[in-house]
Amino acid sequence: MSQQKNMSNNSNAHITFIGGGNMGRALISGLIANGLEPNQISVVEANAMTALKLYEDFGVQGIGALEQIAFDFSKNNVVVMAVKPQDFNVVARGLSSKLKHASAPGPLILSIAAGIRLKDMSRWLDHTRCVRAMPNTPALIGKGITGLFADAAVNTSDRALAETICNAAGEVVWVAEEKLMDAVTAVSGSGPAYVFAFLEAMQSAGEKLGLDAQTARKLAYATLEGATQLAHNSDEHAGVLRERVTSKGGTTAAALEVMKQHSWHEILEKAIDAASQRGKIMGDELGKN
Numbered sequence: 001m002s003q004q005k006n007m008s009n010n011s012n013a014h015i016t017f018i019g020g021g022n023m024g025r026a027l028i029s030g031l032i033a034n035g036l037e038p039n040q041i042s043v044v045e046a047n048a049m050t051a052l053k054l055y056e057d058f059g060v061q062g063i064g065a066l067e068q069i070a071f072d073f074s075k076n077n078v079v080v081m082a083v084k085p086q087d088f089n090v091v092a093r094g095l096s097s098k099l100k101h102a103s104a105p106g107p108l109i110l111s112i113a114a115g116i117r118l119k120d121m122s123r124w125l126d127h128t129r130c131v132r133a134m135p136n137t138p139a140l141i142g143k144g145i146t147g148l149f150a151d152a153a154v155n156t157s158d159r160a161l162a163e164t165i166c167n168a169a170g171e172v173v174w175v176a177e178e179k180l181m182d183a184v185t186a187v188s189g190s191g192p193a194y195v196f197a198f199l200e201a202m203q204s205a206g207e208k209l210g211l212d213a214q215t216a217r218k219l220a221y222a223t224l225e226g227a228t229q230l231a232h233n234s235d236e237h238a239g240v241l242r243e244r245v246t247s248k249g250g251t252t253a254a255a256l257e258v259m260k261q262h263s264w265h266e267i268l269e270k271a272i273d274a275a276s277q278r279g280k281i282m283g284d285e286l287g288k289n
């Protein structure tokens with residue numbers, strides 16, 4: 001069930017994105033669709049073409065570089081750090097010099113960067129009003145899910161503000177320990193890519209069996225969407241739903257047997273574990289700066 005809250009209630013909020021690439025764009029799209037006015041959002045975006053496209057599509061004003069920012073540091077201000085993890089340190093240190101001039105408590109900083117830990121971002125920013133978020137690209141159509149983590153220093157109203165922003169992109173879950181953000185990243189942050197890879201394989205398998213590309217695509221996409229919604233709306237475990245499709249000695253059993261022989265379940269678990277490990281390594285390495 002959707003937990004979305006309408007952003008139009010946040011009439012004073014101003015959200016500045018630093019980075020308006022794939023994920024920044026997806027979140028901006030969700031926020032605008034949820035009632036935030038374009039003049040409530042700014043984007044600091046190094047790539048002029050990316051910034052122009054955001055302006056054309058959403059009416060959101062682009063700022064070429066951090067140095068050109070003139071923040072109004074009122075209480076509702078939020079800065080979303082949406083640059084690549086490798087660029088985070090430099091951007092955070094640049095932002096830190098701006099934050100020094102802010103009246104307390106300064107803006108809420110919401111980081112969506114994979115791996116970057118709160119203690120490191122707080123150190124680089126010299127700022128503790130920080131929350132970590134891990135959204136995913138279905139945010140573009142308001143169907144995302146975001147994992148959130150904040151440490152005990154972050155108060156209830158800041159948690160609510162972070163949640164409201166992320167709700168514009170879809171559902172929200174909080175995790176109790178920061179290390180679980182790597183698991184969230186591995187399951188749902190990266191997750192759409194696994195699903196798209198699955199769709200690609202379903203479609204190409206259909207084509208190899210003689211279906212034209214359009215028909216194979218339609219069958220694959222509708223099946224994924226229908227099965228996902230069925231599972232979502234059901235109280236039963238996905239395994240029970242799977243068994244209902246699997247007639248004894250039938251076609252599904254033949255397919256599942258091949259998937260079992262190739263350790264499909266284990267492969268997916270290993271892949272998701274690799275993503276989580278990568279998040280931890282990125283956090284360890286980038287945190288040394």
Ligand SMILES: NC(=O)C1=CN([C@@H]2O[C@H](COP(=O)(O)OP(=O)(O)OC[C@H]3O[C@@H](n4cnc5c(N)ncnc54)[C@H](OP(=O)(O)O)[C@@H]3O)[C@@H](O)[C@H]2O)C=CC1
Pocket residue numbers: 018019020021022023024044045046047050065066081082083084085087091112113114134135136137189190
């Ligand atoms: N893509 C996804 O599905 C998800 C991504 N994330 C996280 O979101 C963050 C962004 O990822 P994603 O959107 O995919 O990356 P992108 O590369 O698409 O977007 C980052 C954007 O920031 C720009 N940029 C780089 N340096 C600066 C700077 N100093 N000031 C302003 N803008 C700058 C980049 O420009 P240029 O291209 O010219 O370098 C680029 O347009 C990452 O930290 C990632 O971990 C989280 C969840 C899901």
Ligand SMILES: O=C(O)[C@@H]1CCC=N1
Pocket residue numbers: 114185189190
């Ligand atoms: O691939 C990545 O590192 C980012 C984080 C989650 C999705 N994309």
